[in-house]
Amino acid sequence: MLTDAQREFLSRNHNGALTTFRRSGAAQMSVVTCGLFGDGVAFTTTADRAKLVNLRRNAGCTILVGSDDWRNFLVLEGQARLVSVDNAAADEYRDTLREVYRTAAGREHPDWPEYDQAMRDDRRIAVVVTPAHVYGRSD
Numbered sequence: 001m002l003t004d005a006q007r008e009f010l011s012r013n014h015n016g017a018l019t020t021f022r023r024s025g026a027a028q029m030s031v032v033t034c035g036l037f038g039d040g041v042a043f044t045t046t047a048d049r050a051k052l053v054n055l056r057r058n059a060g061c062t063i064l065v066g067s068d069d070w071r072n073f074l075v076l077e078g079q080a081r082l083v084s085v086d087n088a089a090a091d092e093y094r095d096t097l098r099e100v101y102r103t104a105a106g107r108e109h110p111d112w113p114e115y116d117q118a119m120r121d122d123r124r125i126a127v128v129v130t131p132a133h134v135y136g137r138s139d
Contacts, residue, residue, distance in 0.1 A: 002039055002134065009074055009138035010036040010065055014104050016043065018129075019062045020054035028054055034065060035103025040076060040130040041065060042100045047123055055080045055127065063129050064136075074138050076131035083126040094119075096126045 002010070016034040019027050030051045034043040041063060045052050055061060059079045066073040083096045097119045101109055109115045 002131070006074055006134060006138060007036060009067075009072070010041055011103070013065050013067050013072075014106070015066045015068065015070075016041065017064045017066070018043075018051055019064075020051050021058050021060065022050075022054060023057065032063070033104050034063065035100065035106075037100060037103055037128055038130070040078065040128055042096075042126055042128040043104060044097060044100055044119070044124045044126050047125065052082075052125060052127070055082065061129060072136075072138050074134060074136040076129055077133045078129055078131035081128045081130065083128065085120065085123065093126075096128075097124060100126050 014033050014035055016032040018030045018032050020030070022028050028050050030049070032043040032045075034041045059081070061080050062075060062077045064073055064075045083093060085093055088096065094116055098109070098112065098115070101115065
């Protein structure tokens, strides 16, 4: 469970470095734009990305969220949940992607129907990382 201070930090900072694990066990890292989502953080990706292939095989991951100058950061170690057209009702899929946009961008989209169509066309997947362990410096 995130503390109030951690939630505040994650709501203000959106630079992320995600670590997933390859079949060999080697780490694979990706830069993501993320935002506070429930008791964790979320971002979107497309189906052809290595991070998604890795997460489908092993949901265990770590995401470091840093301030703009990277002096302050939080590391969330936990499990990823994937929300896609294949495993969610249409409303849940749309609403999840919209909320990920809001929290990662810090604003409303100027044209939600256009956004929804672009997400369906790209077959975007929301990745929600819920931590089991959180550490770092988030002054």
